[in-house]
Amino acid sequence: MISEVIPTLLHSVPVDDTWITFDVNSFTQNFWSSTFDGLTFGAIYALVALGYTLVYGVLNLINFAHSEVFITGCYGVFFTLSALNFGPSAPRLGFWAIVGNLVLALIVAIIASALMAVIVERVAYKPLRQRKAPRLAFLITAIGVSFAIQYTIYWWRGPSPEAALTMFRPLAIFDVFGTIVDSQQVVIVIAAIILMIATDQFIRRSRTGRGIRAVAQDPDTATLMGVNKEKIIVTTFIIGGILAGAAALFYVMKIPSGVQYNGGFILGVKAFAAAVLGGIGNVRGALLGGLLIGLIGNYGQVLLGSSQWTDVVAFVVLVLVLIVRPEGVLGSSLGKSKA
């Protein structure tokens, strides 16, 4: 019987057009526009990735709930801008009025995200630290708290995405290789890079930053040297929350209808992939990894023809990086970065 089955089996292997198609034509045509879009997404991933990387550096823990910290920020943006009468079409407001509204939304998002990050830390991780629980317990709690938050939002807001919010109409700013770069892309990338540099400098130069690096290197010794470990851990979560809140504003700016109860989840996996790609625990690595994941994902999307391929490509990149260079492109360690 088997001898009959195997040849039929081989014959019935589907030909490639029913599985995957490569659209090289579209790829060459859209190369530059997907590059700029990829960089924009990459900047957002990088901001979220920083939250993973910092917490991982300090606690050696994948904070699965960070994607929910991020989505909390998205809801902060959504509610603020809805209250300010933003809607699906671009608002008719002056330049400074829009900037003022966005800054307000940014502040709300940052507060919401940072608050959520602290709550997660207090409720889920601190009790385990006090009980000296094994690593597996931390991971299980992390995923549990992530789901509890996700489905609390689901219960509250329902399964469908929130109404779209357009913040401003993107203006063409300049032309590169026949492709238009718009103001939205420029704003997101520049703001994200400024935030990343600020974070990097904060961790390298400030007293708190030194504390974070000390705890990342050796928590016990740091405690002996007078670093308040608990305070440092909370600070790390707050920094991650602030960056996630900023990322939330840019995310809603880029994808106006992306606010959904599980909207943070896949973005979280991609951001984590970015952190690993750049070298987990490495602040500059998060930026590099984020931009790379954004680019690779967007190229994959254009090449393979569906936006959902972005996630698959990002995941495959994560696995490949783990095989070839698990410490990431720039190497990992928050503690070892120069003083």
Added chain:
Amino acid sequence: MSTTDGPTLIPDDASAQEIADREARMRRRKGWFPGLSDKWNALPRQTQWLILIVVVVIAYLLPILNPPLITTEPGNNWQIALAQMSVYALVAVGLNVVVGYAGLLDLGYVAFFALGSYTAAMFTSPDSPYVHIPYLWTLPLAMAVAMFFGVVLGVPTLRLRGDYLAIVTLGFGEIVRILATIIPAMKGQVGFQNVGHPPGTDSSGQTIFQNSNGTPWYWLTLTIIILVLLAAGNLERSRVGRAWIAIREDEDAAEIMGVPTFKYKVWAFAIGASVGGLSGALFAGQVGFVNNQKFDIATSILFVAAVVMGGTGNKVGAILGGALVAYIPLRFTAIAEFKYLIFGAALVVIMIFRPGGLLPARQSLLAYGRLAYNKLKGALGDIPASGKVVLEPGKGADK
């Protein structure tokens, strides 16, 4: 699993009574049913078998008994509910090998479940253009496919720290669902209807295995669970099982002691994956319809919740946890909508307050160690009660 307290040092001069007291105290702290497993172990072998046979018979009779209060009717058909509970129990038994024995957190277990379901569907459903084989053949095939992907996924990630496994499996779980959506051959939301079923007709010429009748599916799955349990129990007590527990308790120490940790981790992962594939194929057969909507990450987290609730590392606990996770939303339909919220929060609460779950696993290694020590003591007779062996300097001892 020893999650709160590691092996505590017992002073050498503690009396047997003190040791017993201390152990009783530790037990009380660890479970909802204190001392159950000790009472069980204290029973004679014949009694254990007798009780087991009664339990198994009752389990087989459940769909016919339809006990009041426990039954999920009128909200949900009791027999189908039982079939689903048994599939979840099988999933939990498989995942327990990965999470419970080897201590590897697999957050994408639903992917293997999905692979099994799709294997069964694509080789039996008339909607699939490919070769068709009898349904029962798809069970081993689903196991093989899931195991293959388990190894493919496990080999790159299991060499690294455990956390990477968690995120990679999480991604994998989502990716399988996305691929089912975007690969035309897997038919996305349209899916595959009329998935096959085992052959056989009853006296009136009716097919036995119908999608609307849960009883035969429940019996089939229950039988498979018993077989898997026997295999898992033997593995647990074998060299492989001891290696897994050693890895779970302290991977570095295990490696130093000469346990090839990578090899055994891949084994655990692959065996767990194959049971996931098997349960997926059973699920596909029972429901009769497979599409991309049933295999989201949330289901994966339910599986983890099943294992953690039941008691990580305890196979009986896993069955209980798996059955409960399926049963609670079916029985209490009012809260069914919030099941992910409830079980997500349950994971946090259990990990903080009751890391052992409903039926905590005993600290097997320590238990074996004490057993061996008592045997030795009995055999030699004259080892001092403290068990202290005084080494004299210069007589073979290094220091």
